[in-house]
Amino acid sequence: MLIVGGGVAALETALALADLTPDRTDVTVLAPNGEFTYRPMTVREPFGYSAAQRYPLAQVVHDAGAALISGELAWVDPVRRTIHTEADEALEYDALVLALGATVTKRYAHALTIDDRDLDDTMHGLIQDVESGYIHRLAFVAPGRMAWPLPLYELALMTAGRAYDMGITLQTTVVTPEEGPLAIFGQAASSAVSALLSRANVETITSAYAEVPHSGEVIIHPGDRELSVDRVVALPELFGPTVRGVPRGEHGFIRVDPYCRVRGVERIYAAGDATEFPIKQGGVGAQQADTVAESIAALAGASLTPSRFNPVIHGMLLTDTRPRYLTAHITGGQGFSSEITDAPTWSPPSKIAAKYLAPYLEELDLLVGPRS
Numbered sequence: 001m002l003i004v005g006g007g008v009a010a011l012e013t014a015l016a017l018a019d020l021t022p023d024r025t026d027v028t029v030l031a032p033n034g035e036f037t038y039r040p041m042t043v044r045e046p047f048g049y050s051a052a053q054r055y056p057l058a059q060v061v062h063d064a065g066a067a068l069i070s071g072e073l074a075w076v077d078p079v080r081r082t083i084h085t086e087a088d089e090a091l092e093y094d095a096l097v098l099a100l101g102a103t104v105t106k107r108y109a110h111a112l113t114i115d116d117r118d119l120d121d122t123m124h125g126l127i128q129d130v131e132s133g134y135i136h137r138l139a140f141v142a143p144g145r146m147a148w149p150l151p152l153y154e155l156a157l158m159t160a161g162r163a164y165d166m167g168i169t170l171q172t173t174v175v176t177p178e179e180g181p182l183a184i185f186g187q188a189a190s191s192a193v194s195a196l197l198s199r200a201n202v203e204t205i206t207s208a209y210a211e212v213p214h215s216g217e218v219i220i221h222p223g224d225r226e227l228s229v230d231r232v233v234a235l236p237e238l239f240g241p242t243v244r245g246v247p248r249g250e251h252g253f254i255r256v257d258p259y260c261r262v263r264g265v266e267r268i269y270a271a272g273d274a275t276e277f278p279i280k281q282g283g284v285g286a287q288q289a290d291t292v293a294e295s296i297a298a299l300a301g302a303s304l305t306p307s308r309f310n311p312v313i314h315g316m317l318l319t320d321t322r323p324r325y326l327t328a329h330i331t332g333g334q335g336f337s338s339e340i341t342d343a344p345t346w347s348p349p350s351k352i353a354a355k356y357l358a359p360y361l362e363e364l365d366l367l368v369g370p371r372s
């Protein structure tokens, strides 16, 4: 069993396999990163809160009973069931899991792009400028194909809240192609988020496509409305990972069937942001990983019937005060049952809801304290 990647989907797969097939599989993880970063908490860094937790990848992989190889996948030979690394090493597999994440691309040349690898560096100066009263109009923009939905709203709400606390007048606008804010969480949750944004004095322009032709200028389609602001913050666009030997779908994302098997090849599975599933969310990737692990466990002879991927999306929305908890059962990319609560409805109440990874990290934090 070979898992490629060192993020949420890869680690959830390894932990799930340890539970479902304790003695049946040899699991190896191939990843270039030495640490697993808890990406959702990076949004707090520019506001002076503690850094997002970082965990040694070797420890997590070891605790899942797997072996870690440091390296990068170069290409896959599905006929020989072999992968080749960038260092020209060949590794054979009985089953291969691709959990490579997505490629982050800056959409607008004249905007600050949200990227968790350097969010503090990118946003810290902006927050200081808000606090010092140098900035009075800010736009938060989502490009046509949305990346992760939560951080855009979290940054807008936290920035507006910081300005309010400092007695600074700040006009904050979110421009988004969604029909309503966080529409993937369904009607009820989206309406409640709308009300939350209004109370925080954040204007939301929905069903809108933005261009940023010059610094401080946002053109909104349809209608060619123009917004003049001091700064623009934007989500990136995501693309799938290009892997030679693996069929690709639109924008490079990996096409999978309801059991998360990669279409058109055998014994290759995929989970997480790398797949074509339109909602890019750690919790969704973890559920795909659980689906993959069940399929592989059945392949390895475990007595279970693999379930189909049937996503439930949980989102903890950070605000300038207490967080809100959103849940939706999804079909076709839109929530069909939708709820927002002040208290968590999943356990542990983590930003990334993951059956195995979330309780594992919670226990690790209790044992050694969160690391940053």
Ligand SMILES: Cc1cc2nc3c(=O)[nH]c(=O)nc-3n(C[C@H](O)[C@H](O)[C@H](O)COP(=O)(O)OP(=O)(O)OC[C@H]3O[C@@H](n4cnc5c(N)ncnc54)[C@H](O)[C@@H]3O)c2cc1C
Pocket: 004, 005, 006, 007, 008, 009, 010, 030, 031, 032, 033, 039, 040, 041, 042, 043, 071, 072, 073, 074, 099, 100, 101, 102, 115, 116, 148, 150, 151, 241, 271, 272, 273, 274, 280, 281, 282, 283, 284, 285, 314, 315, 316, 351, 352, 353
């Ligand atoms: C600022 C921010 C806030 C977010 N907030 C939330 C939230 O509140 N809740 C939530 O559920 N989700 C949230 N997300 C989304 C969530 O972080 C992602 O959906 C999740 O990280 C995707 O997991 P993944 O394992 O698919 O990909 P990744 O986390 O991107 O991991 C991919 C892994 O593959 C490795 N890799 C890449 N290429 C290769 C290669 N060629 N060979 C070997 N390894 C390779 C990488 O090194 C990495 O370890 C947020 C994201 C951001 C950026």
